[in-house]
Amino acid sequence: MKLIITIITLFLLSVNLQAQVQTDQYQYKIDLLNIENDKVSVSFTPPKNKLKSATFVMPKLVPGYYDAMNFGQHISELKAFDKTGKEIGVAKQDVNTWKIADLEHTVKISYQVEDGWEYLVQNTGGAKSPTSMFKKDSVSIINYNALVGYFQELPKTGYTVTIKKNPDFYASSALPFDHKNDTTDVATAVDYRRLVDAPVMYCKPDTTWLKVGDTKVLVSFYSAAPEKYSKVLADKISSILENQRAYLGGKLPVKDYAFLIYHESIPHNGLMGDGLEHSNSTVCLYGSKNLDRLPQALMRVASHEFFHVLTPLNVHSEEIQEFNFLNPVLSQHFWLYEGMTEYATLHMPVKQHMINLDEFVKSINEKIDGMKKFDDTLSMTLMSKQAIERQDQYMNIYQKGALIGLCLDIRLRELSNGKSGTQDLILALAKKYGPERAFKDDTLFDTITKMTHPEIREFFSKYVEKGNPLPLKESLQKAGLDYDETTATVTIAKSPSKKQVAFRKMWID
Numbered sequence: 189m190k191l192i193i194t195i196i197t198l199f200l201l202s203v204n205l206q207a208q209v210q211t212d213q214y215q216y217k218i219d220l221l222n223i224e225n226d227k228v229s230v231s232f233t234p235p236k237n238k239l240k241s242a243t244f245v246m247p248k249l250v251p252g253y254y255d256a257m258n259f260g261q262h263i264s265e266l267k268a269f270d271k272t273g274k275e276i277g278v279a280k281q282d283v284n285t286w287k288i289a290d291l292e293h294t295v296k297i298s299y300q301v302e303d304g305w306e307y308l309v310q311n312t313g314g315a316k317s318p319t320s321m322f323k324k325d326s327v328s329i330i331n332y333n334a335l336v337g338y339f340q341e342l343p344k345t346g347y348t349v350t351i352k353k354n355p356d357f358y359a360s361s362a363l364p365f366d367h368k369n370d371t372t373d374v375a376t377a378v379d380y381r382r383l384v385d386a387p388v389m390y391c392k393p394d395t396t397w398l399k400v401g402d403t404k405v406l407v408s409f410y411s412a413a414p415e416k417y418s419k420v421l422a423d424k425i426s427s428i429l430e431n432q433r434a435y436l437g438g439k440l441p442v443k444d445y446a447f448l449i450y451h452e453s454i455p456h457n458g459l460m461g462d463g464l465e466h467s468n469s470t471v472c473l474y475g476s477k478n479l480d481r482l483p484q485a486l487m488r489v490a491s492h493e494f495f496h497v498l499t500p501l502n503v504h505s506e507e508i509q510e511f512n513f514l515n516p517v518l519s520q521h522f523w524l525y526e527g528m529t530e531y532a533t534l535h536m537p538v539k540q541h542m543i544n545l546d547e548f549v550k551s552i553n554e555k556i557d558g559m560k561k562f563d564d565t566l567s568m569t570l571m572s573k574q575a576i577e578r579q580d581q582y583m584n585i586y587q588k589g590a591l592i593g594l595c596l597d598i599r600l601r602e603l604s605n606g607k608s609g610t611q612d613l614i615l616a617l618a619k620k621y622g623p624e625r626a627f628k629d630d631t632l633f634d635t636i637t638k639m640t641h642p643e644i645r646e647f648f649s650k651y652v653e654k655g656n657p658l659p660l661k662e663s664l665q666k667a668g669l670d671y672d673e674t675t676a677t678v679t680i681a682k683s684p685s686k687k688q689v690a691f692r693k694m695w696i697d
């Protein structure tokens with residue numbers, strides 16, 4: 189009897205020792221094979237360090253989604269162990285942080301993670317795209333920010349993440365995966381931000397690859413509906429991306445991109461959707477009765493999300509580059525990241541002759557209509573800085589933000605005799621900065637002014653820094669579009685002057 193116990197102890201010890209080898213990385217393990225009570229087991233070996241103690245952090249929020257989501261709330265049973273398997277003291281400090289008393293002797297930390305949403309319809313407030321969702325036998329959507337954390341003292345360390353998964357499942361993601369065997373994948377990332385930037389969808393594969401110029405695009409689709417559908421969606425996405433490529437002067441600024449599209453059937457005729465952009469991928473969540481409405485809905489979303497490869501990916505401030513997941517300082521330039529992105533999705537289709545002038549005017553009117561629900565006197569830069577507290581006003585960034593883009597485009601074209609607008613400006617900014625070089629938040633308006641025209645500084649000061657209503661009437665009138673301020677609607681002028689027609693041509697033809 190004694191002998192058996194000794195053998196078991198030795199066996200346990202060797203297992204523990206195996207998990208103990210510390211490298212210069214966080215070595216994570218996520219087990220999607222043994223999901224119990226809707227909870228996933230996660231564990232990691234801390235990177236080599238010289239710390240006596242440390243604070244383990246789960247994010248309060250993530251880039252692109254400025255509501256405080258407190259991912260720590262889904263974590264339970266967080267425990268730390270030494271090399272003999274003995275527990276080390278852990279003190280929960282608040283919803284997102286845990287103090288590890290003796291990091292020096294900690295070789296393993298383990299915890300359970302509950303998923304953040306289950307079904308698009310039944311969840312309060314709908315699906316939350318930055319959280320994760322696991323269904324053992326059909327699909328898992330992994331946003332690492334919901335499963336993986338970091339030590340506050342070691343924020344810049346790399347990650348190796350080993351994932352145990354169903355042998356039939358395929359991992360769709362922008363980060364490269366090493367397929368060790370049927371049930372084991374390994375993902376790596378140079379730091380936490382890059383890891384969080386590359387979500388994964390695990391399911392039986394329904395994938396289509398596209399080549400758009402030099403860019404490889406993966407369209408990966410999951411639905412409980414029996415049809416394979418990635419090809420249908422990929423055809424739509426392909427036409428959008430080809431037009432975006434032309435709009436951006438023939439070259440897309442990324443080498444690889446992935447669309448991870450999840451669909452579930454809902455009992456009514458509505459269409460629900462949620463999405464979150466990343467540097468090289470987008471997660472799109474949809475609910476609809478059947479698949480028919482999906483391609484059309486996806487086109488608009490795909491267009492917006494893909495334009496994010498320009499900004500923030502290639503044009504962003506230090507606040508984005510050095511994003512603090514626990515206590516983020518937000519940038520004042522959401523008018524740029526979201527507003528200009530949304531404007532490009534309005535401008536590109538008309539410029540590329542995918543839609544006509546009537547349809548373009550209709551989309552402007554929708555934005556004007558959308559803007560009515562919000563405070564038109566609120567400074568957009570201030571609202572950006574306070575986005576977490578001003579969730580009531582935040583969605584205006586997609587309405588007024590897009591119209592700031594429109595007025596800025598018209599003003600730039602006016603000052604350059606039609607030669608260049610926002611299309612050129614964003615490309616010039618992307619060239620100047622790029623993915624690894626951030627601008628200083630406070631200097632962007634002056635920088636753009638230097639790159640364009642002295643008069644542009646006044647535009648930013650009046651309409652972005654201060655909360656003045658936009659000069660829609662005088663801007664649109666230059667292109668022969670009438671704006672009726674009492675009804676807040678835009679119509680095409682009955683008999684535009686030659687000058688107006690010429691301006692319109694430079695702007696949208």
Ligand SMILES: [Zn+2]
Pocket residue numbers: 465492493496525526529
């Ligand atoms: Zn966006």
